[in-house]
Amino acid sequence: MSIVVLKLPNVKRKTEERPKQCPYCEGTTFQRWGQVNKPVKDMRVRNVKVYRYRCCHCKRTFRHYPEGNTSADQTERLRLFAILLWTLGLSHRASSLILSGLKIMLSFMTIWRDVQAEAQKTKRRNQWKRVRVLGLDGAYVLGWGEKQPVLVAVDLGTGEPITVGYINEYDPQAIIRWLRPLVQEHGISVIVTDDLSSYKMVAEKLQLGHQVCQFHVRRWVGKTLKELQEKIPKEWLWVVEEVRQLLDVLDPQGSQRLHALWKQLPGRRSGQNKSRSAMEQLRDLLVRLSRDWHTYCTFQSEPEVPWTNNATERAIGRMKMRARTLRGYKSWHGMQAGLMLAGTYTG
Numbered sequence: 001m002s003i004v005v006l007k008l009p010n011v012k013r014k015t016e017e018r019p020k021q022c023p024y025c026e027g028t029t030f031q032r033w034g035q036v037n038k039p040v041k042d043m044r045v046r047n048v049k050v051y052r053y054r055c056c057h058c059k060r061t062f063r064h065y066p067e068g069n070t071s072a073d074q075t076e077r078l079r080l081f082a083i084l085l086w087t088l089g090l091s092h093r094a095s096s097l098i099l100s101g102l103k104i105m106l107s108f109m110t111i112w113r114d115v116q117a118e119a120q121k122t123k124r125r126n127q128w129k130r131v132r133v134l135g136l137d138g139a140y141v142l143g144w145g146e147k148q149p150v151l152v153a154v155d156l157g158t159g160e161p162i163t164v165g166y167i168n169e170y171d172p173q174a175i176i177r178w179l180r181p182l183v184q185e186h187g188i189s190v191i192v193t194d195d196l197s198s199y200k201m202v203a204e205k206l207q208l209g210h211q212v213c214q215f216h217v218r219r220w221v222g223k224t225l226k227e228l229q230e231k232i233p234k235e236w237l238w239v240v241e242e243v244r245q246l247l248d249v250l251d252p253q254g255s256q257r258l259h260a261l262w263k264q265l266p267g268r269r270s271g272q273n274k275s276r277s278a279m280e281q282l283r284d285l286l287v288r289l290s291r292d293w294h295t296y297c298t299f300q301s302e303p304e305v306p307w308t309n310n311a312t313e314r315a316i317g318r319m320k321m322r323a324r325t326l327r328g329y330k331s332w333h334g335m336q337a338g339l340m341l342a343g344t345y346t347g
């Protein structure tokens with residue numbers, strides 16, 4: 001697995017490189033003003049050499065840290081490593097066990113504080129970020145005793161999650177309340193989703209472009225057509241075949257053609273108590289596909305829009321991989337921070 005290797009920063013013991021700019025003013029010339037040996041918490045480095053400099057312009061002094069170090073006791077590498085342990089879902093006890101195996105004493109409160117700060121940083125970085133095409137998909141994550149519904153919003157330009165909401169994807173009103181401010185903050189103009197009816201309502205209400213993931217559509221339509229093929233009279237089999245072809249090429253004129261096919265089919269309805277006949281089911285399918293057809297083809301006129309929601313599903317996969325090792329998050333706050341970090345760090 002590449003996660004740990006991935007983004008852990010380098011830690012240098014010392015640097016001969018001089019500072020580029022004074023942290024207080026615009027000054028660019030400095031005098032060396034002594035040095036200190038700073039003990040640090042890290043898995044490999046025990047202490048680092050830090051030079052002090054005096055700005056020739058404003059006369060103030062400051063410490064210039066080697067790469068991977070800050071004024072904090074821990075190096076950037078350890079800080080991110082501890083956050084990763086937490087994101088992976090390790091318990092307090094397991095985390096301190098691993099760290100003490102590395103001869104590092106780091107209180108869990110410090111880790112928790114760093115996790116919160118990092119999640120805030122991600123949130124700030126994402127706020128007001130331009131996101132034209134947003135992928136939305138629901139998932140269930142274990143938290144406080146049972147599976148909790150979450151809705152994940154992914155920037156389909158980068159594949160990174162923008163936010164995670166405590167929202168059930170079957171509740172259009174809740175999605176609208178949650179999504180409306182996001183649409184304004186990020187300038188979202190198209191959503192990509194699977195074909196739940198709630199997303200259709202959301203796109204209409206918020207006047208967003210809509211692309212329905214074609215993997216989902218092909219799966220359920222393919223299955224339905226296969227079943228109907230066994231049951232309808234032979235003289236109508238060509239209709240099934242034509243629907244298949246229309247879906248295959250996603251002809252922009254498909255909607256009108258489906259409507260015309262629907263008109264050709266015999267329209268007799270079975271009695272109220274009888275189950276719908278195969279021909280009625282075929283008629284219903286034609287109506288539904290004709291009505292939703294434009295949401296299948298958005299990607300054809302908008303080059304930034306993908307024709308599937310795969311990137312969103314991948315982000316959720318990363319989040320779930322972390323959640324699996326965890327015996328459940330304890331609060332919504334923790335769950336949101338954890339899912340966001342898990343979805344972001346592995347990109």
Ligand SMILES: [Zn+2]
Pocket residue numbers: 022023024025026027055056057058059060
């Ligand atoms: Zn200065």
